[in-house]
Amino acid sequence: MSFAPFTAELVAWMPPGMRLPLVAAAEVAAKETGGVEESLVVAGVLLSLVAIFIASKLGGELCSRINLPPVLGELVGGVLVGVSALQLLVFPEGGMQATDSLLMQFLESTAGIAPETTQAVFTSESEVISLLSELGVIILLFEIGLESDLKELIRVGPLAAVVAVVGVVAPFVAGTAGLVYVFGVPTVPAIFAGAALTATSIGITAKVLSELGQLNSQEGKIIIGAAVLDDVLGIVVLAVVASLVKTGEVEIANVLVLAVSAGAFLIGAIVIGRFLSPLFVKLVNEMNTRGQLLLMSLIFAFALAYIANIIQLEAILGAFAAGLVLAETEKRHDLQEKIEPIADLLTPVFFVCVGAKTDLGVLNPFEPSNREGLIIAAFLIVVAIAGKVVTGFTIFGKPDINKLAIGVGMIPRGEVGLVFAGVGSASGALTESTEAAIIVMVILTTFLAPPLLRVVFQDEPQPTPSPALDAVSGAIVEEKTVEAVEAAGEQR
Structure with a gap:
């Protein structure tokens, strides 16, 4: 039994931007795997995408309903459908x-193909999914830049800058040094793990601060x-560390060159991009074809x-640099609306794949060989918390600020x-225990x-709204009052 005609029909209904990369990748994979029919590879990819999208939506919806970031649900969904569970x-x-792979077994039974063909399809399908995952993280960082x-970022105060720098340096140094000198982890994986400790999620913190009414406080x-600056510094650190993984060597001179290159590239791209952005807007405005803003923006992002x-x-x-540049143009909001569906399509592939590749079995405490991974996890958690908590106490001359809250x-x-x-x-820099x-x-x-x-802010007084917020609130109240009066008149 063959599902080739059905698969070909499905592919034909897919958007061109999604269909062409899949078919092209399938054709290349078919040539590399001894002439495997490309429709079988596409069928395997489609099955994988179904599993990925179901896992991301179920996990995301669950987390969203209990006031947790949906991205955590995508990760957990990936763990459930991946090597650790199903x-x-x-x-x-x-x-x-x-x-x-249960998906490959299902494909083999429904398509009636031989086991050796299934193995070839599995290899090719995995390459396509990994490629889509890489595109997903590129789109994600482009969206973050937007x-x-x-x-x-330029106007951010010196206090936020100090907090951001300490929040990157302290956990990175402590984490890397501890993994190398205490746990004997190889240098490159230790540096990558230390770099992972530098991140801060601005979205999660901003949501909680808003719920507590502390978003406009000094601490907020x-x-x-600091979180915005932290993201920028973290991305530069990630670029440097990922480049170190490619070279396989850790040399001070090489680190300095990479750090300077990353900074120079980011600044240069922003400066040149801001100079060229009016030409970009003019070009987009003069184009008559459909999707001109989205495609021209993706050309710019992919080129950088x-x-x-x-x-x-x-x-x-x-x-990320492309997103920062285009965020300064008049097309920002239109582009955000157009890039969201692309991000909704591809970024779940990235996060679900991260979870699927994570073997949590290496953290099973009943396996003696796993205890090192558990100890490393406990160490990273302690450094992750302490390395950020200390940032608040680097602020001097402000006795009225809740430093612990910061x-x-x-x-x-x-x-x-x-x-x-x-x-x-994806780079292969992390061992299974370190990644988990x-x-x-x-x-x-x-x-x-x-x-x-919530605990550190529970004794804090609610901040006084700014005059601008008062004006907005007054306008809203006035509008509601007018609506009420009109409604009462209609009832009479």
Whole structure:
């Protein structure tokens, strides 16, 4: 029994932007695997995407309904369908075979293909899913850049800058040194794990601060400003560390060159991009074809990602820089609306794949060989919390500021920490125990931060709203009053 006609029909209904990469990848994979029919590879990819999207939606909806970041649900959903649980979505780089994948077994039974053909399809399908996962993280960083305010980054106060720098340096140094000198972890994986400790999730903290009414307090402004800077510094650190993984060597001169290159690339891309952005807007406005804004923006983002990649930096740094540049144009809001469906399509692939590749079995305490991973996880959690809490106490001359609240607000790693774990996993820099330990650290810090913030702010008075907020509130009240009067008149 063959599902080739049915698969071909499904592919024909897919959007061109999604269909062409899949078919092209399938054709290449078919040539490399001895002429495997491309429709079988596409069928395997479609099955995998069904499992990925179901896992991401179920996990995301569950977390959303209990006031937790949906991205955590996507990660947990990936763990459930991956090597740690159902084994629907597995990858060859983890030593898995087609016989280990329930999806491949289902494809083999329904399509009536031989086991050796199934193995070839499994290899090709995994390559396509990994490619889509990489595109997902590029789109994610492009979207993050679009949501960032470059002017606010430039105007951020010195207090927020100090908190951000300490929040990156302290956990990175403590984590890397501890893993190398205490646990004997190889240098490159230790540096990558240390870099994963530098992240801060601005989205999670901002939501909690808003719920507590502390978003406009002194502490709230410092936390948000520092978290924004922290994301920028973290992305630069990620680009440097990922480049170190490619070279396989850790040399001070090489680190300095990479750090300077990352900073120069980011600044240069922003400066040149802001100079060219009026031409970009003019070109888009003069085009008459459909999708001109989205496609031209993706051309710009992918071009910068390519440049970053060929100069031994991470492609995500170029995508982030492109987002920052385009966020300064008049097309920002329109572009955000258009990029969201693309992000909704591809970023779950990235996060679910991160979870699927994570073997939590290495953290089983009943296995003596796993106890090292558990100890590393506990160490990373302690450093992750302490390395951020200390940032609040670096502020001097402000006795009225809740320093503990500032430190606690920097704790959650969220989606940014998962980006580090995903890139580390894809590059092969992390051992299984270290990767699983990072995932556990990200999950626990993200879960702990909201209740801890509520505790440290529970005795704080509600901040006085600003005149601007008062004006808005007054306008809303006035509008509601007018509506009520009109409604009463109609009833009479």
